[in-house]
Amino acid sequence: MTRSPAASRRTTLALAGLIAVAGATLVLAVSGAHEVHADSGRSHHGDTARAAASMTRKQVAFHDGMRKLWEDHITWTRLAIVSLAHDLPDLPATQARLLRNQVDIGNAIKPYYGRAAGDRLSALLKEHIVAAVALLQAAKAGDQNLIKQRSAAWYANGDQIADFLHSANPRNWPQKAMRQMMKEHLDQTLSEALNRLTGKYAADLRDYDEIHHHILEMADTLSAGIIKQFPRRFR
Numbered sequence: 001m002t003r004s005p006a007a008s009r010r011t012t013l014a015l016a017g018l019i020a021v022a023g024a025t026l027v028l029a030v031s032g033a034h035e036v037h038a039d040s041g042r043s044h045h046g047d048t049a050r051a052a053a054s055m056t057r058k059q060v061a062f063h064d065g066m067r068k069l070w071e072d073h074i075t076w077t078r079l080a081i082v083s084l085a086h087d088l089p090d091l092p093a094t095q096a097r098l099l100r101n102q103v104d105i106g107n108a109i110k111p112y113y114g115r116a117a118g119d120r121l122s123a124l125l126k127e128h129i130v131a132a133v134a135l136l137q138a139a140k141a142g143d144q145n146l147i148k149q150r151s152a153a154w155y156a157n158g159d160q161i162a163d164f165l166h167s168a169n170p171r172n173w174p175q176k177a178m179r180q181m182m183k184e185h186l187d188q189t190l191s192e193a194l195n196r197l198t199g200k201y202a203a204d205l206r207d208y209d210e211i212h213h214h215i216l217e218m219a220d221t222l223s224a225g226i227i228k229q230f231p232r233r234f235r
Contacts, residue, residue: 058234059227066223069108070215072101077129077189078208084136085196095133102126112230113168124161131157136193158182165222172225181218188214 055063076098083091106122131154138146162178192207227234 056234062227062234063220063223066108067216067219069101069105070219070222071212073098073105074189074208074211074215076101077132078192078211080129080133081136081193081196084133084140085193095129098129099126102129109168109226112226112233117168121161121164124157124164127157128154128161132189132193135190136197139194139197155183155186158186169225169229172228173221181221184214185211185218 076094080091080094080098082088083094102125103122105125106118106120108118109121110118131150135147135150135154138150159179159182162182163175165173166175166178188207188211192204192211195201195204195207
């Protein structure tokens with residue numbers, strides 16, 4: 001699809017504003033979130049082999065399963081970003097598959113926190129996806145007011161997800177740590193999307209590598225927290 005020069009300039013200006021915000025918040029998020037991972041991920045950052053050897057089969061299976069779910073999350077998110085950025089016809093199907101992943105993540109916690117909690121997490125994660133798509137659509141349209149509104153809604157949803165996780169497991173998932181972790185995920189995803197939309201493909205690819213690294217830390221934080229909260233379930 002070919003856009004007029006005027007439309008392209010409006011989109012570029014709108015995206016430039018979002019990039020400036022994303023760049024500033026990303027610096028703050030990374031410094032705080034790395035403190036979270038230092039506490040929650042010491043086993044796999046310090047002595048991975050020893051930690052793996054000490055895990056039961058159930059722990060390993062749960063750990064790997066959680067990683068798979070969140071890797072699917074960033075994979076289908078990326079594909080949705082590419083489809084949206086380039087007006088590809090597969091966007092509805094890709095977005096539907098991405099939303100299904102949010103149900104899978106919610107189902108993964110149901111054995112520990114119950115059906116209602118799992119459904120609530122899925123609902124919050126679906127809102128996360130829908131809000132992200134809406135934000136990027138506003139950016140493509142160059143609507144500054146809509147960008148501000150949708151950006152605020154997206155980050156507020158991130159805090160809701162973090163607060164939900166904290167309430168489920170306050171001892172192992174402190175509220176501040178969860179909020180920092182989610183904020184870094186949002187900041188990185190926003191940077192990835194904006195670089196894709198503005199044709200900065202090398203930066204876009206670097207963003208995805210960082211997102212992949214972070215999401216594995218995030219998945220490990222979640223699996224480790226559940227294992228610690230329900231040790232008898234993983235013997």
